[in-house]
Amino acid sequence: MIKMNMLQAINSALITAMDDDEKVMVFGEDVGHFGGVFRATSNLQQKFGKARCFNTPLTEQGIIGFANGLASQGSVPVAEIQFGDYIFPAFDQIINETAKFRYRSGGQFTCGTLTIRTPYGGGIAGGLYHSQSPEAFFAHIPGMKVVIPRNPYQAKGLLLASIRDDNPVLFMEPKRLYRASVGEVPEEDYELPLGKADVVKEGEHITLLAWGAQVEVIEKAAEMAEKDGISCEIIDLRSILPWDAQTVSESVKKTGRLLINHEAPQTGGFASEISATVQERCFLYLESPITRVCGLDTPYPLAHEKEYMPDHLKTYEAIKRCVNF
Amino acid sequence: MKDRNHLFDVGISHTVNIIDKGTVDIPMLQILQPDGSAHSDADMPDISQDTAHKIFQTMHYIRVLDERMVGAQRQGRISFYLACSGEEASTVGSAAALSDNDMIMSQYREQGALAYRGYRTEQFMNQMFSNKLDPNKGRQMPIHYGDKALNFMTISSPLATQIPQAAGYAYGQKMAGNQAITICYFGEGAASEGDFHAGLNMAAVLSCPVIFFCRNNGYAISTPSSEQFCGDGIASRGLGYGIKTIRVDGNDVLAVYLATKKAREIALAENCPVLIEAMTYRLAAHSTSDDPSGYRSKEEEQKWREKDPVQRFENWMKSKGWINEEQHKQFIEQTRQEVLAQMKKAEQVDICAIDDLVNDVYDTPPWHLQEQLSQLKKHISLYPEAYPKTAGRIRHD
Ligand SMILES: Cc1ncc(C[n+]2csc(CCOP(=O)(O)OP(=O)(O)O)c2C)c(N)n1
Numbered sequence: 001m002i003k004m005n006m007l008q009a010i011n012s013a014l015i016t017a018m019d020d021d022e023k024v025m026v027f028g029e030d031v032g033h034f035g036g037v038f039r040a041t042s043n044l045q046q047k048f049g050k051a052r053c054f055n056t057p058l059t060e061q062g063i064i065g066f067a068n069g070l071a072s073q074g075s076v077p078v079a080e081i082q083f084g085d086y087i088f089p090a091f092d093q094i095i096n097e098t099a100k101f102r103y104r105s106g107g108q109f110t111c112g113t114l115t116i117r118t119p120y121g122g123g124i125a126g127g128l129y130h131s132q133s134p135e136a137f138f139a140h141i142p143g144m145k146v147v148i149p150r151n152p153y154q155a156k157g158l159l160l161a162s163i164r165d166d167n168p169v170l171f172m173e174p175k176r177l178y179r180a181s182v183g184e185v186p187e188e189d190y191e192l193p194l195g196k197a198d199v200v201k202e203g204e205h206i207t208l209l210a211w212g213a214q215v216e217v218i219e220k221a222a223e224m225a226e227k228d229g230i231s232c233e234i235i236d237l238r239s240i241l242p243w244d245a246q247t248v249s250e251s252v253k254k255t256g257r258l259l260i261n262h263e264a265p266q267t268g269g270f271a272s273e274i275s276a277t278v279q280e281r282c283f284l285y286l287e288s289p290i291t292r293v294c295g296l297d298t299p300y301p302l303a304h305e306k307e308y309m310p311d312h313l314k315t316y317e318a319i320k321r322c323v324n325f
Numbered sequence: 326m327k328d329r330n331h332l333f334d335v336g337i338s339h340t341v342n343i344i345d346k347g348t349v350d351i352p353m354l355q356i357l358q359p360d361g362s363a364h365s366d367a368d369m370p371d372i373s374q375d376t377a378h379k380i381f382q383t384m385h386y387i388r389v390l391d392e393r394m395v396g397a398q399r400q401g402r403i404s405f406y407l408a409c410s411g412e413e414a415s416t417v418g419s420a421a422a423l424s425d426n427d428m429i430m431s432q433y434r435e436q437g438a439l440a441y442r443g444y445r446t447e448q449f450m451n452q453m454f455s456n457k458l459d460p461n462k463g464r465q466m467p468i469h470y471g472d473k474a475l476n477f478m479t480i481s482s483p484l485a486t487q488i489p490q491a492a493g494y495a496y497g498q499k500m501a502g503n504q505a506i507t508i509c510y511f512g513e514g515a516a517s518e519g520d521f522h523a524g525l526n527m528a529a530v531l532s533c534p535v536i537f538f539c540r541n542n543g544y545a546i547s548t549p550s551s552e553q554f555c556g557d558g559i560a561s562r563g564l565g566y567g568i569k570t571i572r573v574d575g576n577d578v579l580a581v582y583l584a585t586k587k588a589r590e591i592a593l594a595e596n597c598p599v600l601i602e603a604m605t606y607r608l609a610a611h612s613t614s615d616d617p618s619g620y621r622s623k624e625e626e627q628k629w630r631e632k633d634p635v636q637r638f639e640n641w642m643k644s645k646g647w648i649n650e651e652q653h654k655q656f657i658e659q660t661r662q663e664v665l666a667q668m669k670k671a672e673q674v675d676i677c678a679i680d681d682l683v684n685d686v687y688d689t690p691p692w693h694l695q696e697q698l699s700q701l702k703k704h705i706s707l708y709p710e711a712y713p714k715t716a717g718r719i720r721h722d
Contacts, residue, residue, distance in 0.1 A: 034547035034620045055552045057517035058484065058545050086483055089519060125404045127466040129482030267693065296697050298686050303455040303463030303676040306712055307701060313708050 001184040006177050009152035009185045010040045010117075013159040014078065016189050018048050021076060023113075024163065026053045028063055028080030037082060038119060038178055064090035064116065068097050071114035071168070078163055084120030084172060085132045098168045099143030112166040117159070119175035121213055121263055123309065127302035133212075133264040133295070135172060139241045139273065144168040145194055146240035150215040152183045157192030158238065165194055174213035197244035199251070203233035205323055206257040209248060209274065211237040214261050214310065221315035230323050240270055248274065249281045256287035257322050261310050266294035288325035293318045351560045353604055354584055355574040359632050361640025363579075370583035374647055380421050380578060381642055382656060383441045384413040384635050389660045390436065390449065391609070394467075397668060398613040403453050405467050409434045411576070411608030414634030415540050417441050418581030419508065419601070422589060426505040428494055430478045430487040433468055434540065434607075435510045442475040446663050450671035457677040462685070485515040488524030488537065492598070495528065495535035499596055506534040506592045508585075514545025516559045525566040528598035536588045537563070537600045540575065542607035547620040563600030575605030576634040579641070606632070679705070679715045 004012065018024045026044055028036070032055035035042030044053040056063050060081055067077040081087045087094070094116070102110040122131035138146045145167050149155035155173065162169035200215065201222070208218040215236045222232035233251050237243055252258045258278055260271040275290045293310040301308050356367040363369065391408040398406045409416065416437035420429070429438055436449070452470050455463035460471060461479060471479025478494075481487065491509030498505050515521060516539055528535050539559045543550050556562075563570035569591060573584040581603060588599035606629040610617050617626075642648045679702065683694040690698070702719050709716035 029545070030547045032548075032552070037546060037614075055548045057553050058514040058548070059517045059519060061519045062517070089483070125466075127469075127482075128464060130466070266697075296682065296701070297693055298683055299464070301464050301682055302466060304679065304682045304715070307679060307682060307705065307715055311711075313711055314704055317704065317707070 001186050003182055004152045004185040005179050005182045006149070006152045006155050006173065007038060007040050007179065009156040010159060010173065011042055011044075012185065012187065013156040013163075014041065014044060015047065016156075017076075017078070017160060017163045018044065018052065020189065022052075023074070024052070024076040024078060025070065026078045026080070027056050029056060029058055029082045031055060031080050036080060038175065040117070040173075041080065060086055060090040061093055064093040064098065067114050067116070068093060068101065068111050071111040072101060072109050074113065076113040076163065078115045078117060081116060081118040083130055084118045084134055085129045087116075087118055087134060091137075094138070094144070094170070095141050099141045103143060110166075111168045114168040115159075115162045115171055116169070117171045117173060119178070120172045121174045121176055122300055122305060123176040123213065125302065125305065126300075128299040131300040131305075133262065135240050136264055136268060136270045138170050139270050144170060145242065146170045146172065147194055148172045148174065148212040148238065148240060150174070150212055150236050150238070151177070151181050152185045154192060154198070154236075154238065156185050157190050158194070160189065161191040161194050164191065169194070172212070176213050192238075195239045195242045195244060197247040198236045198238055199247065200234040200236050201232070203231040203255065205231045205255055206259060206319055207233045207235060207248070207251040207255045208259050208261070208315070208319070209235045209237060210261040211240065214263060217310065217312050218259075218261050218315055220312035221319060224312065224316045225319045228320070230319060232319065243274070245277050245281065249278060252278055252282045253285045256285055258286075259291045259293060259315065259318055259322055261293045261315055263295050263310060265297045266292055267297050269294050288322045291318050291322045346556050346561070349557055349561055349564070351557055351570065351572045353572045353574050354580045355577050356579040356583065357577045357637050357641055359637060361637045362644065363641065368583060370579055370586060372579070372582065376421060377642060377645075377647060379441070380417050380582070381638060381648070383417045383437060384578070384638065385653075385657060386660055387413060387417070387437050387440050388635060389657060390440070390446070390664055393661065393664045393668070394453065395609075395613060402668070402672065403467050405613055406453070407433055407468050407612045408609035409436055411606045411629060411634070412540055412542055413437050414578035414581055414638065415538075415575040415603040415605050416510070418578040419538055419585040419603075422582050422585035423508060424505065426476065426503065427589070428476050428478060428491075428498070428505065428507040429510070430491045430494065430507060431480055431510045432484070432487070432512060432515060433480055433482075434512070436468070436470070438510070439470055439472070439475070439477055442472075442477060444470065444472060444475060444477070446667040447671070448472070450667045451674070454671040454674070455676060456671055456674035458671070458674055462677045462681045485511060485518035485520035485524075487511070488515075488518075488520050489527055490524075491535050491537070492524050492528035492531065492533045495533035495598075496531055499532075499534055504593065506536060506589055508536040508538055510538045510540060512545060513539055513541040513543075513550055513559055514548065514553055516562070517553060525562070525568060525598070525600070529566045529568050532596045533598055534592040534596050535598045536585065536592055537568075537598060538585075539600070539602045540605060541602055542575075542605050544607050544611070544617075544621070546611045546615060547617075549621075558602055558604075560600065560602040563602075568598050568600050570600045570602070572602045572604065575603030576632045576637060578634060578638045605634070675718070676714050678718060
């Protein structure tokens, strides 16, 4: 295995997928010759030609509408939206079209081969339009999967699984980890399962749940809590939709406590959905209320980014409150 | 006005008529030749020496500002910057043709228009350093300016969203009986967005006094215009929507000035939109996060450097005897010093108080934001060293 950062791992996944299946096509704003503004698609055009890896005009609704058509024809589009914040011009194509193609046609037509990749999240001094975490919007539409990796190894395995899954997948990449996270990644082909959470570390007193870049944050908070004698179980949800309620519930039944951390605003965030489900499934096992450590219910700020973030210190304090309830 | 049914009133042909892009040929207005001398048969704009001088100084001012701020970004003093080098004539020339009551809705590369309106160095700096004197209260990235007093709408990052908004703003101006128009700037890349098409169509159908000003600078980040659109540029789309259209040399400030003056007259007199496509070139990198050597050649850039809009205008001004070299040198030196001094000053100013994290989300913060704020303040007081920019200034109410 060799060491890669997350961008290299994504690039490696794309090369593997394009090598493996000539129907795979990669496109979006600046993804062609230049390799994307983050360089996730570097060298693809040189390797596979302009017909399979290309720049599109600057129109997100166009990109996804085009991708929907391609997917319904049986090609395998991997469309990039340059920033998660700019997925909203394509919202109608995703929500009303991508997600409902199969259902509305009685299974005759589908966008199952489509994968949409997009960087998301904060911590990079990006202010309100380069930092949003919009996963909860997409968790509310039946018909597609939403997947988020936490490190380079996960990124390659989950992206390959997403491209080959027979459902449209929104693959959200935590951009603050793009270059920051480096790890061993197999050069060969491998897949990680969609819809399955990953138990990163076992523990006894409380379950800490997060996804993407926030997994690092709960790990850091867990380290602090361990010094106080609190043993934390750490789970990376990996898929937001469908999400692995079973793994999470089993863990909560064991520890009796759950803390969920995400960057997006708290109200209507995906933690709300998890809380409700876990409460239904584990009510009698809970020893304290389910706790959320999330972004504030404000747009994502610039100067107050540090204050806004659900960081390790806020998480650590919440762990103590939860355990000492 | 044409009859609403005008489309059904067309001529008839008995052979297949194919209209392609060669059939429509929209010429480009040019007054100054690249060396700065005027074409002998050109329509000269009626421009006073004072106005010409203000245009000249503003172009130089933003060149100095850009140079310094790109440098400041390299030194890590600001997080991000976007230069407008190569496009000074487009934004300054057009802004000069407006009245101060006209609304400006811009994309992000129009510091020239803002400076022409009178935005001061200090104001530029406060926004870029996101300090508490920034009217956006430190919420947006550098270069997202906005100033109500100067009729300059605060910039939003999602591209093209200002285009349909400009149509609506202009409709409101018309309904209110204001003798004012709206100008809306955007790049040729942004003109691919759905909002562009929606905005132009709305403006045309609803007769909105708005100037759509496209800076066609050849690139949208790395994507050349040849991969952005086919057909005869952005200008031909104006015609498609039934909008009066002018194509102008965006590196010729006199031509831009004249075109915008005319467009404004028409928009105001006829209550209709006008589209201007300014043909220019983005000499700078897209932003400080971009490296253009990855997608275009030095030779190409050099070719456009030779058409430098600032130099071109300078030559014309000299030929008129309207420049005093000594005063000009002084102005540049003064500007440099002022930028440095104001930068140092803005750097020293605190960020906004923590309460501004929840202010302006609504007119007043509802209970849940108040609750989140007070929890946050308690938390910051527990770990003051982790939140150094706000910890010392927290009040518990
Ligand atoms: C809706 C949306 N999509 C993508 C982006 C990212 N982005 C920022 S600038 C830019 C290129 C814009 O090009 P153009 O409109 O031609 O203006 P120029 O930069 O050339 O002045 C892109 C793709 C964005 N800000 N908004």
